[in-house]
Every structure is written in structure tokens, then in C-alpha cells.
Amino acid sequence: MNRKTLFLGFSSRKVFLSAFLAALFLAAPVASHASSTARAEKPDYYEKIYDQTILNKTSQQYVQEINSGWQPSLRKLRNALNPSKSYMVIHVIEPSLKYDLRSANHFRKGLLSLGLAKLANSNLGLGHVFTSWRCEVNGRMVEGTTGITGELDKQFTKLLGGGYGLTSFYSHFTDGHLQTPRLLDFEFDFAETMHTLAIEVDPAICQNAMGFVRDFVSHPNQPYTNFGPNLDPTKFEGGGCGSFGVSVLEKSGIFGELPFWPALWRKIRGNPLLFGYGLRKVPEDTVIFDVADRKKSKRVINTLGLFAFNWNDIENQGPVLNQQDPELLLLFLKFVYRMNLDDLRNDDRATLAAFGKRQEFQYRKLKIDGAKQDIDRNFDGKTADIFRLTNAWVNKLKASGYRARFGSIGRDNKPFTAVILDR
DSSP states (O other): OOGGGGOBSSSSSSBOTTHHHHTSSOOOSBSOOSOOOOOSSOOHHHHHHHHHHTTTOOHHHHHHHHTSOOOGGGHHHHHHSOTTSEEEEEEEEOOSSOOOOSSHHHHHHHHHHHOHHHHHHTOBOOOEEEEEEEEEETTEEEEEEEOEEOOOSOHHHHHHHTTBBTHHHHOEESOOEEOOHHHHHHHHHHOSSEEEEEEEEOHHHHHHHHHHHHHHHHOTTOGGGOBOTTOOGGGTSOBOHHHHHHHHHHHHTTTTTOOHHHHTEEEEEBOGGGBOOOSSOOOTTEEOOOOTTHHHHOOOBOHHHHHHSOOBOTTSOSOEEEEEOHHHHHHHHHHHHHHTHHHHHHHOHHHHHHHHHSTTTSOOEEEETTEEEEOSTTSOHHHHHHHHHHHHHHHHHHHTTOEEEEEEEEETTEEEEEEEEEO
16 A cells, blocks of 8 residues: 555545544544545655654564654754653644534534535645654653544445445454654644643653553554554544544643543444445555444445435444544634733733734634534533633642743744743
């Protein structure tokens, strides 16, 4: 398979419906990669860097590559941090596709609002999530960056077009990898809207994150090769870019006892009648999701038929998809910004004025039943949970002396604004 086709979908390459997977802020272009541009495929040099930093590496060498230091796009951020402190950093490339994952049928309606022609052309930017750290380890600073990506050969699109129906959304793919700093540096070049939040942490928290990534790479099941929305990274099953990024934060302990993990996920139950058997054979590097009667009935669910029916499971007999909701992660970041307005205004009023007008600062709007609605505390109970938990987390940081300020990331020809929380 050609790794240049990584740009399938999520992150922001050309991503198709894989948004469900990828978005997760799962992660990738058309269908799922963990990148984040709107290009049709990754640049030619991506495969060369993959061969240099990942191919045929032992797990120890792989981990060394992940911790090989920040690349040029993060050097401005390094200069803004306290050199003697440890930091965790989350990066989110905001997807142009908006998700309504309150139910399977809400998701269907959101996709339909884009138009089937647009979906078929795969011209959707699905965003990407990745994490960085600058950790004190045995008296020296270690810098690393990583994010998960996968589905290199449009397997999702092939399943959907082959009559597999909702089976396409629940299946996972086995051609993923964790990106190294050099592989992730190009994300900054193609991103349109980049969020970066850097938080000063105790070195132990930073080392917990590093330890989870190390265990993820060295686990005998090689979970980093498994890309899909219904996989739990904390159980070393695999995951998507969003679920993996959230898992790194969860395993670090950065949120303390606050239950952020369940608040960022949704459980979606799909109509069991829409899980198709498919006319085409299963693509390589694909693990088909099975429901009890899928093989027995051998229903073929074409794309038009799939979108014509309600995706909700009315009788609660369908399988549950445990999905990390990218909109909830973005809501968390944007509420953090708003809770620190005074600090950011005092730090740099001009930067705040520009930042406040940009997409990074605005709550997202979803088209629901023909009308646009803000993703805010009135959207549903999940968004209310995010406001409540974020409020508690930020207030606890402020009480212990944390303040917010601005930093810069990206290259000189394409700069982005970062928010730093430290003491």
C-alpha cells in the first residue's frame, strides 16, 4: 500500500465520511487519517520520513524517535515556556466538518446537510489531534510529540461503496501508526485553524504521559496499528487521533480526580438493520465489525439506501459505538480561553483582539433541522458537563497561581497563536 494516500480523511487531508471515525477527532483525511489538511494526499516527503523514523524500528527505537525533540514549528513555543518547568501540550486542528453526535440519526442528518455529492468527493477537512510534552526526566528536559493515524488505502470508502452500510462506521483498520515529531511538523504547514494549549505540570504528570505512549508502542498487540472509533486506547486496543490524544491526557493525570474522560465521549447505538454484509470482499488491513445477524441475513446496504433510513436503534438491540466527540474537545478548549480573558487581555491586548475574532475563539455552530445552533451549554447535557468540569479545573489552576498568556507556534510564514497556562 502507498503511504502517500494517508491523506484519506480525518485530520484535514481529504477526508470522507470517515469523519465519524476520524473525528473521532479520530483522525485523518478522507476517511480517517490523523492529519489535518484539505489536501488530497500527504506530501511526497511524508513517506520518506516514515521510512526513516518508523519503518523497521524496534519499540525502543520508535519511542526514541517520538521523544527526539521538538521540530521547527514548536520552537517558538519552547522559547515562551519556563525552561526549568515541565509542560503538557495539546494540539487540535479544527475540522471544517461539524459533528452532531448526540445520536446516530443526528449524525446522519449532519452528513446529509453537506450534500451527498460533497461527501462522495471526499473534500472534507476532518481535523487532527496530537500531543506534545517537555518533561524533566532525571535532571534533563525531554521533548516529544505524537499522534495516531491510520487507514491508508481508503478502506472506509470502499466498505461504504460496497454495501456494508453502518458496518463501515464500526469497523477498524490495521494500517495505522504513531506519528513522530518530524512527521507531525508538516501538520502545521497545511492546517487552517490550529489550537494549542500548553499547561505547566508536575514532572510526574508529564512522565505519566510519556510512560503511556511508551507502553502503547511496546504493547505486544501493537495497538498503534489499529485505527477506529470504537477502540479504547487506554485498554491498548487502538484508537483514533481524538481518542488517543484524550487518552494521553487522561493517563497523565492532568485533570486530577475530575471525570473529564467520560464527559468527552458519547455512546451511539446504531440500527441493527443497517449493518450490511456487502457485495465486495473486505479490503486489506480491515477488521469488519459484526452484529449477530449480519452474516445470516447478508443484507446489502447501498449508500443511498443507508442515508434514506433512520440510523437510530429504536428497540435498543443494536451495537453501541463509544465515540470521542471532537466538538466536546473543541468546546473544552474554547471555554478555557474564555475563562482566562482577563489574563490574556493583560498579557497582550492586541493579540487577544485578533484572536477573539478568529475561528479559534468562536463557539461552533451546527446545522440542526435547518437552523444553525451554537455548541454551548444549552446544546445538551454533555456540553453542560464540559462547562462544569472545565470551570472546576480552571478555577483550581487559578487558585494555585496559574495565569494565562499567549505564545506562538508554527513557521514564520504561517504562525498560529498558542495559549499557555503556567505559574
